[in-house]
Amino acid sequence: MTEAELKSASELTRERLIAAAREVFSQNGFQGATVREICRRAEANVAAVNYHFGGKDGLLAEVLNFAPLKALQAANATTSACPRERLQLFIHDFIHMLLDEQHASLQCQIMARELADPTPALDQIVRDAVAPLHEFLGNLLREIGGKSLSEAQLRRSVYSILGQCMFYRNSHPVLLRLNPKLRYDHREINAIAAHIGEFSLAGIAHLAQAD
Amino acid sequence: MTEAELKSASELTRERLIAAAREVFSQNGFQGATVREICRRAEANVAAVNYHFGGKDGLLAEVLNFAPLKALQAANATTSACPRERLQLFIHDFIHMLLDEQHASLQCQIMARELADPTPALDQIVRDAVAPLHEFLGNLLREIGGKSLSEAQLRRSVYSILGQCMFYRNSHPVLLRLNPKLRYDHREINAIAAHIGEFSLAGIAHLAQAD
DNA sequence: TTTACTTTCAAACAGTCGTTTGATACGCTT
DNA sequence: AAGCGTATCAAACGACTGTTTGAAAGTAAA
Incomplete structure (x- = not known):
């Protein structure tokens, strides 16, 4: 300002x-x-x-602000990269948003917390942020998997990716106890994003070719 | 009794x-x-x-009771099935334990809730239930992926599987709002377990062959 | 039945919560 | 400087919370 x-x-x-x-x-x-x-x-x-x-x-x-999440999707949709690269980019940006403690996007961390424990604002969060996010990711996976993916397979693949990403945030207290020297620095975050990207692309490719 | x-x-x-x-x-x-x-x-x-x-x-x-979780692992370890089948069996049993509302294993649902929000009992939960579970799953994935999986890849693959499973429980309030007619009956639970199994086996196979 | 012990109960305690109040101080125009 | 609407403040309010208390009821052996 x-x-x-x-x-x-x-x-x-x-x-x-x-x-x-x-x-x-x-x-x-x-x-x-x-x-x-x-x-x-x-x-x-x-x-x-x-x-x-x-x-x-x-x-x-007032604290909730979905602009960073929207911006992430908008930036992703306007790149010239191929769908598979766009998925890896999405996962990278999304994981950063969830885990990076420096780059403050606490708004999304708050949102992630409330998803499991309904609050007065959950309906608004789902309507304005979560539903569009699921739809965005669904469309992206459709581009990757093609028409051979059933609607149920597509939906569950969206869940698989989001579930992997959210795990690192939701289970943070546990992971810290299992591995006390764990720190979400840029190197670690990038490695996590790369893993989820590779893991999920292979999973989707398998589902798309299986039938 | x-x-x-x-x-x-x-x-x-x-x-x-x-x-x-x-x-x-x-x-x-x-x-x-x-x-x-x-x-x-x-x-x-x-x-x-x-x-x-x-x-x-x-x-x-007093309410926490890890016996069902231990029993699941013990039963899994004593089958004669191959490692890939054992993984699918594990996911099936684990998802049932987390989602099935009839077959009361509320103890594990309580545990799942507390993982994200530290309580006085979290240290006990991690020591007696979560750490052994991660180790069990890690050993199983090692059998599947072989020696070409690095320790980091193995650990993150464990996270990927647990993350996918826990997503359906942690995000239940959201998924209910996105899909009001969602019910975790046996048919749905089996389909979820099958999806996570296929998705994850493909992901692990890819990681194991990539390098 | 008497005795000693365990379990239940209504009531209250001490603390914290989100919220409200009415007075005080501030910033601004006139 | 006077007046006015806005913003801040210490203090209190009522509704909860987990926990404690001391008396009443129940149980079982002597």
């Missing part, structure tokens, strides 16, 4: 609250997060959340 | 509490579950949980 210095104090606290909420929601989930902790990190009063967002629910809705 | 009529009233309330706790924990997670709701379903007093189990944590530890 070039007009950063024009922002009112009110806008600044709003943004501090959103930033803090992204941290706390992504770390503790919606249920586990407390507005007091969010306000403490934002150096704001406890009442600020209700004043600016109408409540904890309103803050969650 | 043949000595059911011999059980004291105290033992009966203990068992009612455990059964109720399995339901509530598997539906709402450990955080979301309340001892009052558990006691209400068990038709017991609120203080019963503390009297019999020392607290909510103690009840969780």
Whole structure:
């Protein structure tokens, strides 16, 4: 923003609250997060959340932002690469979005958490983000697998890819205990993405040729 | 139990509490579950949980039971089937354990929930159930993939399979919204297991031959 | 029946939660 | 400087949470 210095104090606290909420929601989930902790990190009063967002629910809705996920799909659709390369690119970008702690896309990490544990915002998340994502990935796999893939095979292959990606996020606490020196740096993330890409392309190729 | 009529009233309330706790924990997670709701379903007093189990944590530890998961691995290891068939059998049994709502193995569904959201019992779960499971699956994949699979490839292939299986449980709320008529009956569960088996065997075969 | 022990119960406790309140301080126009 | 709408604040509210308490009820041996 070039007009950063024009922002009112009110806008600044709003943004501090959103930033803090992204941290706390992504770390503790919606249920586990407390507005007091969010306000403490934002150096704001406890009442600020209700004043600016109408409540904890309103803050969650404001915090969710599907733009990075949309941008990922848009960028992917406009490349000139072949479908198989586009799948590997998608997996690469998606895994980065889910795991990379530096490159803050906490919004998607929050979303990933809420998928398993319904919150007031789950319907919105599914409608605006998850459904389009599944459709996008389905279309991409259709290009790769051709017409020999049944609708059920296509749908389940989408699940297989998303399941592999989400595993690293959802099971992070477990993987850390199994392998304490695990770190999601760029090298590790790229290796994970490459693995899922190869593994899945082989799986799809097999399904497409089998019948 | 043949000595059911011999059980004291105290033992009966203990068992009612455990059964109720399995339901509530598997539906709402450990955080979301309340001892009052558990006691209400068990038709017991609120203080019963503390009297019999020392607290909510103690009840969780008592509720967790890894016997079904161990039995699955033991049965799998003693078949005379080839490694590829054993993998498909494992996936079939594992998916059934995670998804089948009739055949009550709520213990494993509770465990699956807690993997993403650390609770006081996570260390115990990882040590006694998850680590042996990963090792078991790793050994099985080693038999299938041979020596050409690197340790990293082997480990990530284990993650790929578990990730695909867990996806159907962790993303159940989402999948229900995407496809309201989805039901995890035996036909659907068998189809899911067959898909993951084929998909994964192709992926492993590709990794094993690629280098 | 008396005794000693275990189990249940209603009630309350101490703490945290999200939210509300009414007063105070601020930024702005007039 | 006065006035006005906005934003912040400490404090409290009511509704939960897991847990504790002490009395009542039940159980079984002496």
